[in-house]
Amino acid sequence: MTALKNILIRRIKASGPVTVADYMAECLMHPAHGYYTGATVFGADGDFITAPEVSQMFGEMLGLWLADRWYKMGKPTDVLLVELGPGRGTLMADILRTTEPVDGFLEAVSVHFIETSPQLRAKQAETVPQASWHDDLSGVPTDAPILLVANEFFDALPIHQFEKQNGRWCERRVHADEDGDLKMVLTPAGPKFALTNPALHDTPDGSVLEVCPSGLSISGAIGERLFAQGGAAIMIDYGYRKSAVGDSFQALQNHAYTDPLHAPGEADLTAHVAFDQLAAAAASQGAKPYGTAAQGPFLMALGMGERAQQLAANTDPDGQTRILSELKRLTSTDEMGTLFKVLALQDPKLAPPPGF
């Protein structure tokens, strides 16, 4: 039994079953035993590998996208370059390296990281020492335009789950049985049910609906800032273009799927991102959404194919094989190219972004 499982069982015995959102938040961010607050989890040796860890080309394409936005914004001399959930800092390091030749860009930007895990903050400080760290967006200054990136951030935010039983929507909560095993139970739906998509309410018994309140409020806050401060945001994640019924709550440990209730704190927990809901939350605050585009066509439109050829031309046959397999991993339909989606949010006055 994990240390966190003991803590959760005590909490459930004292005050009853916890929402999936509370369970997810504890598993990922518990100060002593959370998944992101414990041992290093990313890269080929971790439980999963993200796009910037697959290849430097991912950050290079996003760096070009951001530099293009900066040009279209009229090359402002003071810009907040914000990343949500930077992991090991690899993506930002690649963005900063790629934009080095862009005259005036690095002088204009200050880097702001939104990160709650102290362990990951320490890792990020090794890669991008000049960054400033904040617990959430409210710590980022409000007096300059923003360029924001978020890769695999929204999928880690806690979701609520609802299930229809006998014609009524109930909330799924995590309970402990007499043997000390965690299991899902159905309880009266809490107030977050009001945030679910009403178009999906008239579905058969057994249907599951998900909603991510913190994702909606963060996207709304980004939209508000883009409208007031100017700039552009780009979010990449796996998920639904259009929200749908279905249970997408999942756990990954050692590159394999496992039961999300099996080893709390030791597996990565995620849920599909509902991009239509994030776009609507930002649009309601005045930002203009673009997309979603699928990751593969987006990266190819930005020139990843040409970049791979260029890198391959300068390396040995082993290097060429590696670069081609990285390109395939990021862009092909049967790997990350279709499941992963890209959403851009912008100040409505800004010219449309490339790649959509």
Ligand code: SAH
């Ligand atoms: N973007 C990185 C890491 C993705 S993992 C990459 O692509 O490799 C998710 C990241 O979000 C981690 O850095 C995690 O610590 C951070 N995170 C998760 N929930 C958060 C929250 N509520 N606030 C701030 N950071 C969070």
